[in-house]
Amino acid sequence: xxxxxxxEQLTKYLTDVHSIEVQALAQMRAAPDIAGDEALAAIFAAHxxxxxxxxxxxxxxxxARGASPSTLKDSAGAATGKGFVLFAKAQPDTAGKLVAHAxxxxxxxxxxxxxxxxxxxxxxDEETAEVARRIRAEEQAMAERxxxxxxxxxxxxxxxxxxxxxxxxxxxxxxxxxxxxxxxTELLKRGSKVAGPASLSAIYENHxxxxxEHRQLVEQAxxxxxxxxxxxxxAALRLGALNWGAFFAAQPDxxxxxxxxxxxxxxxxxxxxxxxxxxxxxxxxGETEAIAARILAQERDAADRIHEQFPNALxxxxxEQGVGAR
Numbered sequence: 001x002x003x004x005x006x007x008e009q010l011t012k013y014l015t016d017v018h019s020i021e022v023q024a025l026a027q028m029r030a031a032p033d034i035a036g037d038e039a040l041a042a043i044f045a046a047h048x049x050x051x052x053x054x055x056x057x058x059x060x061x062x063x064a065r066g067a068s069p070s071t072l073k074d075s076a077g078a079a080t081g082k083g084f085v086l087f088a089k090a091q092p093d094t095a096g097k098l099v100a101h102a103x104x105x106x107x108x109x110x111x112x113x114x115x116x117x118x119x120x121x122x123x124x125d126e127e128t129a130e131v132a133r134r135i136r137a138e139e140q141a142m143a144e145r146x147x148x149x150x151x152x153x154x155x156x157x158x159x160x161x162x163x164x165x166x167x168x169x170x171x172x173x174x175x176x177x178x179x180x181x182x183x184x185t186e187l188l189k190r191g192s193k194v195a196g197p198a199s200l201s202a203i204y205e206n207h208x209x210x211x212x213e214h215r216q217l218v219e220q221a222x223x224x225x226x227x228x229x230x231x232x233x234x235a236a237l238r239l240g241a242l243n244w245g246a247f248f249a250a251q252p253d254x255x256x257x258x259x260x261x262x263x264x265x266x267x268x269x270x271x272x273x274x275x276x277x278x279x280x281x282x283x284x285x286g287e288t289e290a291i292a293a294r295i296l297a298q299e300r301d302a303a304d305r306i307h308e309q310f311p312n313a314l315x316x317x318x319x320e321q322g323v324g325a326r
Contacts, residue, residue: 019073026081095156100271106143111260154278196255196316253317266303
């Protein structure tokens, strides 16, 4: 049901955030057992306890507003979380995939709490805003812990490889990066048309040009190795991007939802390139290492520019629905 006032919008955002925490719980409960490294396992175990607290706090805020979590959203979140765990577990570089995804997911949560804080403030609900700020601080701390452990994640992923296998592994990371860029291209093409504020549309359009350059750079690195992109991976992620584009276009609060997702997706790419850079270093491939570093700088800049536009994206979403502050 589309919200008709700011109070209903706040309740909707709370149910969205609750489902995000349910999905996080599904991932955090499994992550320590598949992390492949004691220190990484300890980080995930500690955040599991925090996430259980987050879920309870959001549930309490819903109850205080005479509402409850959405069974449908929570079930979908739990299923998605379990699905990713199975995917990561099946990969030969489980630790790297797990840390990169968790790094991105933490930024999706950061985006969700930024938007929740904005809606709570407009609704005059300071208790909810304060709870969201408290949780956001813990999500930020977790994101920083993960960012500080990319070296460890790469080491855990490559630990059992023979030196001669590093080049093959590097090509797999390059193929993964190319597939992500293919997905990003489709998302940005569609996103620029439904972005809302002109300032956000311009960011998506500018980053689309950068993304097309990134894809070419990765292709060149693969060609230099006598390899090529994975058509299967590219097609799968491109299809996923088309589905996500249709999903966001159908939302009543498209600008805010899209900005939050784009912010998280940028950090998925950042995580991927952080790992690629380290694998290239291990493989003694200075050219690929330099390419990864160059792209990383642009992905970080794009993420920062999108984040700066969150208030404008939220205002546009509320205006489109005819929902404003008290």
